[in-house]
Every structure is written in structure tokens, then in C-alpha cells.
Amino acid sequence: MSKWELYARRFSRNRGALIGLGIFVLLVLFAVIGPAFQQWDHIELDFLALSDPPSAEHWFGTNNAGNDLYAMVVVGLQRSLMIAITVAVGTTVLSAVIGAAAAYFRGWVERITLLVIHFLMVMPTFLILSMISNEAGGDWRIISLVMILVGWFFSARVIWTLSLSIREREYVQAARYMGVRGFTIVLRHMLPNIGSLLVINFTLGVVSAVLTETGLSFIGFGVKLPDVSLGSLIGIGANSISSAPWLFYFPAGALTLLTVSMALIADGLRDALDPTSAAGGRA
Secondary structure, X not given: OOHHHHHHHHHHOOHHHHHHHHHHHHHHHHHHHHHHOOOOOOOOEOOOOOOOOOOOOOOOOEOOOOEEHHHHHHHHHHHHHHHHHHHHHHHHHHHHHHHHHHHHHOHHHHHHHHHHHHHHHOOOHHHHHHHHHHHOOOOHHHHHHHHHHOOOHHHHHHHHHHHHHHOOOHHHHHHHHXXXXXXXXXXXXXXXXXXXXXXXXXXXXXXXXHHHHHHXXXXXXXXXXXXXXXXXXXXXXXXXXXXXXXXXXXXXXXHHHHHHHHHHHHHHHHHHHOOOOOOOOOO
């Protein structure tokens, strides 16, 4: 069998990973087809239902302004998924290219790259992210871009360490002697050999991005009205958890399911891609 068939078979033996994958698929389906079942828009107000509990007309209830919580959770989940996937892809690609290139080219490229990485590692990134996000007015695209720019260096440091040994492998040396350009060697020969790490980094990056965005929105520096995210909904619901608990529990439940599912998937991928792991059973 091919290595990908082996990975799929090992992953399928992990019940927790399959449960996580099922939950994640259901959440994506809810975000995609959920708008087809909503009776109200997330910015539409129902002045006859202010802070109403869940009912047949408002499935998740309403807030104190009359917004339908079901529609807001659907939009919030969409926004959180878009931010998380965008940031995870951006940080994974950026860290992979920079870390592997620094290990391959060595010399001044490596010194400058490590200097930048170590400088960024001691910076108060969350504070910087909060300030820029607040100045951006809650635009999720700018928030995603800033999260990418301040979130790539930890993974790049790990990838640089692993790429140092890959740089000395025979196939990399042979490609260099054949006159293949350095950047082509990085993309075609080095990065595919750390593909398992990149897949796991991407999966964990989704969780990290969701939690970071949630923290920003919870304290008022993330996505802002009329746009919503799961973090902003949780921040709003936390202020009225005693009088209207449904405003907190529904978005918090969606966020919990999202982070737990991605953590289970990452755990399953780690076991499936690690040849020394016995968690996946025998192939």
C-alpha cells in the first residue's frame, strides 16, 4: 500500500480522531447550510422578542436588542472558521518556507532569520495584536493578516531545527550537485520530507487561531459589530449569563466543539504520521 493509505488506515483506527473529524464536519456543514434554515438575519431586530429564551421562532433565543442568536451563531462560526483556516494556512506556509530556507542557505540568511525569530519571540505579541486590531476597527481580514505576521516564528524555529539534518541528506546533496536552484531544493526536496509536521502544525494552528481570536474578541479588540464571531458572542453573553444564559452557552458550546474536534484530529494525525507510534495499531 502507499504511505497515504497507511496513514489513512492508522488514522481510522483512532476512535477519538474519528469522533473529532465527525464533529468538525458537522460544524462545517452547520456553518455552510445553517443559513438556509434561519428565519431571521443576524442584524435583523425583533422588537417583540427581547432577551427571549429559545423558542420555535427563535431556536437559540434572542439578545436584549432582539437579534436572533441562531443566525448570529451561524455567522460567528463562519467568521471564526475563516479566520482560523486563513491564519493556519498562512502561518504554516510562512514558517515552513522561512525555516527550511534558513537551514538550507545557512550563512547570513540563517543569521538574520534567527535574529528576527528570537527578537519576535520576546515581543509582547498579544499586546501588539490587540493594539493593531483595535485600530483596524474589527476588520477580520486585517486581524487575520496580523495574526499571521506575529504567529509564524515559533513553528519556523522548529522547522529550522529539523531542516538542518535534512539538508545533509543524500538526495539534497545530489540535487545541489546537479545544479538545481536552492529555492527549488527547499520546495521540492526538503519541505515534502517534513510534510507530516506541517500537517500537524496546520491542525494545531487552527485551534491556536480560534483561541487567539476568541481572546481578542472577548476583551473587545477583535471582531466588532455588526460583524460577529464566536469570541465576540461569548464576550456579549458573559455579561448576561445569569439573566440570559443561552446567550453564552450556545456560542461557547460551538467554540468548545470546534477546539476539541481539532485537538482530537491533531492527536490522530500525530499518531498516524509518526512511524514510531503504536497508537494506530498494526498496519
